[in-house]
Structure formats: structure tokens, C-alpha cells
Amino acid sequence: MVDFIILGIVVGVSYGLLALPLSLLFIATGTVDFALGAYAVLAGLVCFVVGGPLGMVAGILSAVLAASLVGLVSRLLDHNRRSDHLTLVLASFGFAIFLESFVLSTFGEQPYVRQPFTDYWDILGTRVSPQAGVNLAAALVVLAVTFGLLYATPVGRMMRASAINPRGATLAGIPVHIMRASTFVFAGLLAGIAGVLHLYTSGLSYSSGMHLALSGFGAAIIFGLKSPLRAFLGGIAIGVVESLSNGYLPSHVATVVPLFFIFGILILQGTSRTFSGGRA
Amino acid sequence: MNQVIALPSSAPFRQAVAVQNFAPAAPLTCTDLSARYGPIQVCFDISLATMPGEIVAVLGPNGAGKSSLLGALAGTVSGQGSVKLSGEDLESLPAHLRARRGLAFVPEIRGNIFPVLSVEENLQLVLHALPHGDRARMRDRVFELFPILKTRLSTDAGMLSGGEQQMLAIAMAVARKPKALLLDEPTQGLAPAVFDILETTFKSLSQSGLPILLAEQNIRFAARVAHRYLVLAGGRLVGAGEGHELHNADRIVERYFPKDLDGSEDPSVVP
Structure with missing residues (x-):
């Protein structure tokens, strides 16, 4: 049982890392950006291509930069349609398809993966790749930086204020449009980090984006889309449920168990205050 | 004309x-x-x-x-x-x-406050825009006008009474000098x-x-x-x-x- 929980946490971290920017953008714009998975794919593949000749650090930096730039482009799409949430969601699907086509034409159909570790750790009798430790450490750093930025800096306070009450933020002298653009860039950066970790964990191909976005969305909605921390924890929860069901149930049943888990939590949200809400 | x-x-x-x-x-x-x-x-x-x-x-x-x-x-x-x-x-x-x-503006129904931020965070949003030397003075000025706010610093603005919210809304406008x-x-x-x-x-x-x-x-x-x-x-x-x-x-x-x-x-x- 412990080994499945450990594996679930490892998988859940990657879901949580995508749920985090999804939640941030939802707070800032009131909509769900389904193109975030495509940002992650683009970042992962840029990391692979640049990291080969120039080294891992250059690869990671260029990947995160690419995802941040795509976040900024997404902000430009948002700029003209900000009053219509449904249009924004549809636009994010369109942008995701555009990025997928761009990645297909630039990087080709083949999957990309980097697995620098050949040895495994033995944790309570479970073989765990050191990459899982890297993912967990990266996730903790990302969480700490995100929450440090949002809750302990004036810029974070202004970002939250702009998301909560744009008119009030304007009257407080805050440049709301710059804060919104910063949120998009930061979300792109987080998706880029998630993409790089996926490249080093399970690999990526041009078509991985929508699967990643839906996994992140599922993670984000179960404990409250309005709270980045709850969104991240939602990723861990889904990962553990998925791992346990894979371990103890027939495969055809195990596939649907995480979905029933999400439905169950959503139904509980309607009847209980425990699972609902969240704080920007 | x-x-x-x-x-x-x-x-x-x-x-x-x-x-x-x-x-x-x-x-x-x-x-x-x-x-x-x-x-x-x-x-x-x-x-x-x-x-x-x-x-x-x-x-x-x-x-x-x-x-x-x-x-x-x-x-x-x-x-x-x-x-x-x-x-x-x-x-x-x-x-x-x-x-x-x-030019400070307090819109109707306290539209310039942030309900899910604490009173302290609301005030910090505007005080931070002031030069360092003015922040403490304007903070004192706000509490001089509305002493009750000093006792509600950790409370979310949305949890304040209507009157207290209006005081906070005006305080945020005044705090900007x-x-x-x-x-x-x-x-x-x-x-x-x-x-x-x-x-x-x-x-x-x-x-x-x-x-x-x-x-x-x-x-x-x-x-x-x-x-x-x-x-x-x-x-x-x-x-x-x-x-x-x-x-x-x-x-x-x-x-x-x-x-x-x-x-x-x-x-x-x-x-």
C-alpha cells in the first residue's frame, strides 16, 4: 500500500504543478486556460532541443522562457476578449491546437524523453527513480516561491488585488493590465517548469498537451480552483487515487476510478462547505 | 460652450x-x-x-x-x-x-476594498505606494480618523460591518495622501x-x-x-x-x- 501511495505522490506532483498555474489564471481571469498543457509540451521540447548541444541549464532556462513568452501571447488573446469568459475558454482551446500544430511541424511526431538517472532508490521496498525526488523538490521550491511571491511581496499583493477587484485595484493606483500580464507570464513559467519535469519523467510528444491540461484541470477543480495550494494538493490526491486503483483494481475499472473520485468530490462540494471555496 | x-x-x-x-x-x-x-x-x-x-x-x-x-x-x-x-x-x-x-475615488458600495484580503493587506496596498517616510504617518492618520480599524487588522475586509467597510474604503483613499x-x-x-x-x-x-x-x-x-x-x-x-x-x-x-x-x-x- 505504501509503495502505491509513494508512486501516487510522484505522479500527483506533476498534475499539481499544472494545476497551480491553472488556478492562478482562473483567479486572475475567471476562466480556465486549456492551452497550459501545450505550454508545458513546448517548454519540454525546447528544453530537449536546446539542452542537447548547450547543456541542461541552458535547456531549462530557454524552455521556461519559451513558456513565459507563450503566456504573454496568451495574455494578448485575453486582452481583447476579457469580458467574455466562454470566448476565452474557446480561445484557449484554439490556442492549444495552434501550439500543438506548431510543435508537430517544428519537432515532429516522435516522443521526446530524457532519463539521466540509471540507478533507483529503494524506499520502503519500493523502487523509486531519483527523478521523483527531483520532481518533489522542484514542486516544493515552486510552491514556496509562488506563495512567497503572492503572499509576502508587494507585487504579489497587487496581483491578488488585481484579480479580486480590478476596479478597486485601479483606484488604488495599481496598473491592473500589467499585473494581469505578469500573471500570464508567471503561469507560463510554471507550466514550463512542469513541462521540463515531464520531459525528464515520462517524456512528451506533440499531442501530450491536452492530456496534461485535463489532468491539471481535474486536479485543480476538486479542492477549489480559487486556491493555488488546494489545486496543487488536488493533483497529489488524484495521483494517489490513480495509483491505488491501478494497484488494487482490474485495469478497466482502475481507469475510471479517478474520474469517479473527481465526481464524488464535486458532488460533495455542492452539499458540504469542507471541500468548497478557497482563498485568492 | x-x-x-x-x-x-x-x-x-x-x-x-x-x-x-x-x-x-x-x-x-x-x-x-x-x-x-x-x-x-x-x-x-x-x-x-x-x-x-x-x-x-x-x-x-x-x-x-x-x-x-x-x-x-x-x-x-x-x-x-x-x-x-x-x-x-x-x-x-x-x-x-x-x-x-x-485623485482619490471611493465608489459606491465600497467598491475600492478587497473583501478577501485582511484590513492590514488592504491598507498595505495603498501605503506601499507612498515614500517610506510617509507610510507610518499616514497609517497613524488613518487610525486617528477610524480607530476601530486598528482593532480589525487581521479581519478580512468582507467580514466587516457595512459601516466598518465604508471606513476602510475611505481610509484607503485617504492613506494615499x-x-x-x-x-x-x-x-x-x-x-x-x-x-x-x-x-x-x-x-x-x-x-x-x-x-x-x-x-x-x-x-x-x-x-x-x-x-x-x-x-x-x-x-x-x-x-x-x-x-x-x-x-x-x-x-x-x-x-x-x-x-x-x-x-x-x-x-x-x-x-
Whole structure:
């Protein structure tokens, strides 16, 4: 049982890392950006291509930069349609398809993966790749930086204020449009980090984006889309449920168990205050 | 050129024009200011000026254009015409830069507070924009005006009572060391007990030299604080006078707020 929980946490971290920017953008714009998975794919593949000749650090930096730039482009799409949430969601699907086509034409159909570790750790009798430790450490750093930025800096306070009450933020002298653009860039950066970790964990191909976005969305909605921390924890929860069901149930049943888990939590949200809400 | 010329030359109105002639010394002036929501124009060629320490009440029933006028001044409503603050042209600036230049706006229903942030975080948002040396002083000033806020620092703004939220909304505007203050219906929905606190606050701010433009439907409250008043109807300036005239609220209502066709008075105006 412990080994499945450990594996679930490892998988859940990657879901949580995508749920985090999804939640941030939802707070800032009131909509769900389904193109975030495509940002992650683009970042992962840029990391692979640049990291080969120039080294891992250059690869990671260029990947995160690419995802941040795509976040900024997404902000430009948002700029003209900000009053219509449904249009924004549809636009994010369109942008995701555009990025997928761009990645297909630039990087080709083949999957990309980097697995620098050949040895495994033995944790309570479970073989765990050191990459899982890297993912967990990266996730903790990302969480700490995100929450440090949002809750302990004036810029974070202004970002939250702009998301909560744009008119009030304007009257407080805050440049709301710059804060919104910063949120998009930061979300792109987080998706880029998630993409790089996926490249080093399970690999990526041009078509991985929508699967990643839906996994992140599922993670984000179960404990409250309005709270980045709850969104991240939602990723861990889904990962553990998925791992346990894979371990103890027939495969055809195990596939649907995480979905029933999400439905169950959503139904509980309607009847209980425990699972609902969240704080920007 | 502007709406003022077309108006009847009543005594109060002549006084309003006389004050406008002092516009170069007035911290806040607007000339021929119009406001619109898309293709619909809601304010027409309004000119006004507020002197240092002066409280000018803008009266009128629902739909008269009071909020739109204040929004056009603050930049939150699309406007056309000249807006000057201490001689600086503001009309080309977006709302957040007008706020930074010193034009503070408290919209109706405390629209400038952040309900899920604590009182401390709300105040920090505006105090942080000040030079280091001014932050502690303005923080003290805010607590001097509204001591209750000091006891609510860790409370989410949305959990405060309506009166406390209004105090926070005004505190956030005042904490920026503004050059002029726009207040939209600050008494709306509040208990009369809070009126005393607001009256004391507005008079204190006025004594410190801050000009205040106060959009208000409660004529009795306006009478307690205003040095002058303007009346808007249908987006146009239709009258003006001295603050002491407001003590005869029934006369003001009779003169400026016509009864409906069925003979009933406009319920939005509180005489």
C-alpha cells in the first residue's frame, strides 16, 4: 500500500504543478486556460532541443522562457476578449491546437524523453527513480516561491488585488493590465517548469498537451480552483487515487476510478462547505 | 460652450459660476466634462471647481449622472473634457495614473476594498505606494480618523460591518495622501450612527485642506458637511447653492426634484 501511495505522490506532483498555474489564471481571469498543457509540451521540447548541444541549464532556462513568452501571447488573446469568459475558454482551446500544430511541424511526431538517472532508490521496498525526488523538490521550491511571491511581496499583493477587484485595484493606483500580464507570464513559467519535469519523467510528444491540461484541470477543480495550494494538493490526491486503483483494481475499472473520485468530490462540494471555496 | 451658460441665472447658480472663476487656484476642476457608456452619453458638458478644504455636495436622484460624473473625473468612466488636478491635466491619463497623481475615488458600495484580503493587506496596498517616510504617518492618520480599524487588522475586509467597510474604503483613499477626494454615496445603506463618524471624518479632512466632491442622495447628511452643493438632473448641471441652504431640505426637493406623474416623490432622494 505504501509503495502505491509513494508512486501516487510522484505522479500527483506533476498534475499539481499544472494545476497551480491553472488556478492562478482562473483567479486572475475567471476562466480556465486549456492551452497550459501545450505550454508545458513546448517548454519540454525546447528544453530537449536546446539542452542537447548547450547543456541542461541552458535547456531549462530557454524552455521556461519559451513558456513565459507563450503566456504573454496568451495574455494578448485575453486582452481583447476579457469580458467574455466562454470566448476565452474557446480561445484557449484554439490556442492549444495552434501550439500543438506548431510543435508537430517544428519537432515532429516522435516522443521526446530524457532519463539521466540509471540507478533507483529503494524506499520502503519500493523502487523509486531519483527523478521523483527531483520532481518533489522542484514542486516544493515552486510552491514556496509562488506563495512567497503572492503572499509576502508587494507585487504579489497587487496581483491578488488585481484579480479580486480590478476596479478597486485601479483606484488604488495599481496598473491592473500589467499585473494581469505578469500573471500570464508567471503561469507560463510554471507550466514550463512542469513541462521540463515531464520531459525528464515520462517524456512528451506533440499531442501530450491536452492530456496534461485535463489532468491539471481535474486536479485543480476538486479542492477549489480559487486556491493555488488546494489545486496543487488536488493533483497529489488524484495521483494517489490513480495509483491505488491501478494497484488494487482490474485495469478497466482502475481507469475510471479517478474520474469517479473527481465526481464524488464535486458532488460533495455542492452539499458540504469542507471541500468548497478557497482563498485568492 | 458649456452647459453652464444655458442654465437659468438663479442666485445659487451664479454663486457656482463665481466659484468656477477661481478655477486656477482650485485643486480640482473640470471643464465641459461629458461621460458616456459606449454610445450612450450620460453627462453633458459639466464644469465645476472645488477649492482647498471645500466640501461640494453633488445632489440628484437615481440616474441623474452623479456616479458617472465622479467616474469620468476619476477615469473609470469614459469621459471627454478637461480635468485638472492642481493645474495638471488628467484627461489623457488612465484611472490608475489619476489615482497616483492624487485623485482619490471611493465608489459606491465600497467598491475600492478587497473583501478577501485582511484590513492590514488592504491598507498595505495603498501605503506601499507612498515614500517610506510617509507610510507610518499616514497609517497613524488613518487610525486617528477610524480607530476601530486598528482593532480589525487581521479581519478580512468582507467580514466587516457595512459601516466598518465604508471606513476602510475611505481610509484607503485617504492613506494615499490625495490632493482631492471623490466620494460616491458614502452613507448608502449605513446606519445613522455611522453618519456621525463620517461627518467628523469629512470635516477633519476638510480642515486639513483636502477638497471633497461628495455625491449624495441624502440631503440631510449633505447639509451637515457641505459648504456648497450642485444639482444634477438628466446628466446636466441644473442648480447650485450654498451648503446652509440644504438645511431646508424640503425646499431643495421641491425645487429640483419634481414629483413623478402619479404625484409621488422620487424615493431615491432622502430629504
